[in-house]
Amino acid sequence: MTPEPVPRGAHSPLRPLLPLWTLWRPLAGAVGTGTVLALTAVALNTTSLPLFRGLAALSALLLLGSYWVAAPWFIARSETWHRVITFVPMTAYVTAVGLVVAAALSFLPDDPVTAGSALLMIWIFHIGGGIRQPTSFAYERLRGRPTWAAALQVAAMCCGTVGAVCLIRTLPVPGRYAPAVFAACLSVVIGLVVSSKKVFERVRKLATQLDDRAENLERCLTRLSRGAAADHNQLRNATEDAWDDLHRTLRNKVETGFHLYGTFVLPPTRLRRLEALVTEAIANPGAPAYREVTERLTVIRAACAPKIDTVA
Secondary structure, three states: OOOOOOOOOOOOOOOOOHHHOOOOHHHHHHHHHHHHHHHHHHHHHHHHHHHHHHHHHHHHHHHHHHHHHHHHHOOOHHHHHHHHHHHHHHHHHHHHHHHHHHHHHOOOOOOOOHHHHHHHHHHHHHHHOOOOOOOOOOOOOOOHHHHHHHHHHHHHHHHHHHHHHHHHHOOOOOOHHHHHHHHHHHHHHHHHHHHHHHHHHHHHHHHHHHHHHHHHHHHHHHHHHHOOHHHHHHHHHHHHHHHHHHHHOOOOOOOOOOOOOOOOOHHHHHHHHHHHHHHHHOOOOHHHHHHHHHHHHHHHHHHHHHHHHOOO
């Protein structure tokens, strides 16, 4: 076996220092998280309401900053690392949002405008991007991605609704319009309940369609690879139609019908790669691309299986 060439600078005395320099992101994230835990402990033990508010807000901002710093390092890790610490970014995000909600609720009795504004900011932050889903190991993460997306969407909607109610209740309206204000608040809450139900229904419908169309494409590819030459054109057309149906479904966002924000089913780069594999499998039935496509379709179907609801 031919030995691999030694990279230039491999024997440099500075070489051992490079891995330490690359660890600054996780170290900074760990220090920031530790500081957040300490500040949270102090905030929970204090009896001063202004101090609690300040520490809660500072902890939330520091935790978001720690995640922003450490996220690139985390996303670049191997699959083993992701399986071990995959809960860290989402837990940090949920904790930060919880701290902001706790601080906002502490403002509610004395300053409902500030509390409502803070809760509305959580909703705005969520629809503006919020925590971005990692693009690495997209198929392995597909099982939990719809559940997290729906839960975070409903949580953000709850924050926005409570914030809107707080602001509506503080409007300087005459007393004779109090019933109208109450009706407006009630309609907002009812809208929240209906919208939350539709979010989870959307996830179940999406999972059902993905499973059905992935299975249809897999069957069409199998028939194309094993079919007679005389039926090749007909089988190829059916396979292309099956892929078009699945491709349109994969382009949907998980928790919302708005394409400006939301969680992808598969990252755009992975979707383009899947499209290239399907195109190759159709052009060359039985080629290695066929096996790769069926493996990916099997993973998609396994991820969608717990959420299938044919009557949703």
